Amino acid sequence: xxxxxxxxxxxxxxxxxxxxxxxxxxxxxxxxxxxxxxxxxxxxxxxxxxxxxxxxxxxxxxxxxxxxxxxxxxxxxxxxxxxxxxxxxxxxxxxxxxxxxxxxxxxxxxxxxxxxxxxxxxxxxxxx
Numbered sequence: 001x002x003x004x005x006x007x008x009x010x011x012x013x014x015x016x017x018x019x020x021x022x023x024x025x026x027x028x029x030x031x032x033x034x035x036x037x038x039x040x041x042x043x044x045x046x047x048x049x050x051x052x053x054x055x056x057x058x059x060x061x062x063x064x065x066x067x068x069x070x071x072x073x074x075x076x077x078x079x080x081x082x083x084x085x086x087x088x089x090x091x092x093x094x095x096x097x098x099x100x101x102x103x104x105x106x107x108x109x110x111x112x113x114x115x116x117x118x119x120x121x122x123x124x125x126x127x128x
Contacts, residue, residue: 002043005046013058016092019093021079022124026105028101028102029101029102029103029104029105029107029108029109030099030100030101031099031100031101031105031107031108031109031111031112032098032099032100032112032118033097033098033099034095034096034097034098034115035095035096035116036083036094036095037080037086037093037094037119037120038078038085038088038093038095038120039094039120040087040091040092041080041082041087041093041094041117044060044080044094044096045063045064045065045066045080046121047065047119047120048062048066048080048096049062049067049100049114051077051114051115051118051119052067052068052069052076052115053069055071055111055114055115055118056117057070057071057111060128061088062077063082064109065079065080066080071107071111072102072107073102073103073107074100074101074102074103074104074107074108074111075100075101075102076098076099076111076112076115077098077100078094078096078097078098078099078115078119079096079097079099080094080095081086081094081095081096081097082094083095088127093103093115095124096119098112098115098116099112100112
């Protein structure tokens with residue numbers, strides 16, 4: 001990822017965390033993960049949306065770059081970052097940044113893992 005993409009992802013994670021931070025004694029949990037994807041960039045948001053719905057998340061919404069949803073006390077958001085000529089067959093690739101914030105670190109981590117494990121296409125892409 002480029003440094004500007006990392007800064008954007010870090011900013012998004014900080015804003016998500018801030019939306020859950022409260023003035024009471026409980027500390028909010030934040031979990032962030034990034035990975036490279038083999039899916040075409042145009043399929044990224046659609047596939048994340050599918051994964052969120054399959055995991056029973058609600059309040060799902062987003063834009064062309066990412067999508068998020070809520071499950072219990074956890075809010076998660078995934079952002080697709082385009083990487084020029086980094087994909088299969090010299091196409092544009094992408095990295096996915098998943099961030100989640102909630103009241104419980106185990107629930108928050110579990111949501112991020114579920115999104116990561118449900119995302120993607122295991123089929124080998126043939127460039128010929």
